[in-house]
Amino acid sequence: MRVLIVHNILWAHYKSLLFGRLAQQFGAEDTLLVIQLALTEGHRKGLGMPDATSVGYPFQVLHNGSLDELPLTQRISRLIKAAFAFRPDVVLLTGYYDPAQLLLGTLLKLRGCRVVLQNESTALDNPRTGWREQLKAAFIRRCDGIFCFGTRAADYMIQLGADPRRILVRNNAVVDNQLLAQTHAASLPQRQAQQTALGLKPRNLIYVGRLIDIKNLAALLNAFAAAHQTIPSDMADEWGLILLGEGDQKALLQAQAAQLGLAERVVFLPGCDWRDVPRYLALADVFVLPSLSEPWGLVVNEAMACGLPVLVSDRCGCAVDLVRDGQNGYTFAPDVPEQLPERLRQLLAASTDERDRMGRESVRLVAPFDPDRVGRAMYDALKQVSGR
Template sequence: MRILIVHNILWAHYKSSVFQALQRLIDLRPDSTLMVLQIARNERSRAGLEANQADAPTYTYPYELLFDRYLEEVGLQERSSALLNRARAFRPDVLLLTGYYDPAQLLLLLWAKATGVRVVMQNESTAADHQRGGWKEQLKRWILSRCDGFFCFGSQSATYLIQLGIAPHKILLRKNSVDNTALRTAYLQARQHRSAQQHSLGIRTRNFVFVGRLIAVKNLKALLNAFADAQAQAEHAADWGLILLGDGPEKSALLEQAATRGSSDAVHFLPGRPWYQVPDVLAISDVLVLPSLSEPWGLVVNEAMACGLPVIVSNRCGCAPDLVRHGENGFVFDPDQPDELTRHLLSFMNGTVDADQLGQSALAHIAPYAPEAVAQDMLDGFIKLTT
């Protein structure tokens, strides 16, 4: 079995850990071969998050980087030509495409159907992450009907495909993962210096943390308001702070809002950093908060849970029904009901929930969402389609 995977950017470390795990499984099958075509090195919006240190984790799996530049700089014609030429040369039995939004990959889909190659389409979209309807949905239905199987980012992503007419048996994967082991190892190492780091940065002894871009869809203004409201009510407000880790166009407005609400001394902004350094900040934090208005999945929830942190997650995040067990490893809230978020923040600040127990439950629940488990499901799916 010859497996060809088309992927957008080499930077996507969470996929690299899965591809490496998949290659290890392929190594046990002398009749199988894997190749990953990475279209570009990175996207412009993620340029500052690239690994640039010697201690960054590396992954080994067979791949070819088609264009050593940003994805936005790769034209449709050259992308289409490169993908088609490499696919013809590799002669796959099964082809995994990144998504249905790239015309170059749709051309590859048509080539595969004409030559008898089985096609798996990856889907991370959900019905809730954008307004749906019109001719685009009809075109999407037509494209998806040409595919033989699907790898989905969780149950909400799978449900969306079923709503578009896909038979449930064609959905071969319903998980998403990060490198749990690398993240946990880095977290435990950084945790040894927690108090010293907190003192050095001038932050509180207990902290909520947000990790991501500072953009409107992340709903950070609501988070700042909820935190300020919780401070006004909490018995131990002086012990708790809020860390916003990331960069983006909303930063100035958020700084001003924190000052207006009187939270400046408790809210700390830290610049974005490569993924393998995020555990350094999780180690000085206690609870992850992801308040997004729209989020296809939310990999930062995987990252936090792999480090043993409880989570507070908006129900608009695709990962919420799969990863968060309300009251067991964290809490899910409705972003249209901001008082819910305030109440959950208060439950930690007042100690009415056992944060340590929630964190241990988070660590246990994330174990099946590891690269090895996702890779096994992928391989099982490929085998199902080609035998």
């Protein structure tokens, strides 16, 4: 079996992890190649360039720079040339939003190659109307298999006309659960000292991600202020909020926190490499993702792998698959203003034992979204589609 994967950039740590675990399943009779369209993207340049030596699978990069600098015509010609030279039995496309991948999938299909699509999107991400939806639907109906991040992504594919029997993997959203959990556990003995050094409260909510409007962080600050006032003062004194990340909303959020009287309770920390995220999660007791829109939300996987209760907007794709209300945390509707402060109040007022129980349930619920399990499921599905 000859499998070709097409991905936009080399630097996407969770995709690299998954492709590596998939590669481990390949036997002597199999061949895998991952074509990366470029090394990085414009908005990632400030984070440095990826380390190609750490990639655990065979790959080819078509442009040694930013994807934004590669004209569409060159992207198409280079991709088709490289793919045709490889002669795959199965191609896994990771983005139907890319005209180059759509064209390649169509041409390979005409040559007898099986086409599998990986989908992260849901019907809730953006308005879903017009000719783009019709084009996607026509392409999706021709696919031989589909890998989805979760239930909502699968539902969206079915809505566009996919045969449910061709949705072969439904838990494609993975992080390195084991490494995250190990790093988190190793950081816990330094928790109190680190909290003191960073000016944190003994107990903390934490958000990890970009500080941008769609993440709904202004509502989180308002909700934290409201919830803080509804619990006993001795309990309220223990709680703070960590916002870990950078973005164009940072100054506005800092001003809002001061206006709400939360300047000493809300701590802004700079963004960090994903490997360091569990060290900061070790300083917190509850993870919050309040986004207005989120195809999935892999940071929720990370928090759950580290054993934290989670509070997640129901506009996040992961909410359906990973969050059980009252078991490992809660979901809330961002368009119902009273829900977020009430859910926060419940978590702030819960006992330590109750939050610990929720954290253990998080670990259990995220276990199926494990790279080893999913890598094996992907290999079996590709083998099935190839007919070999």
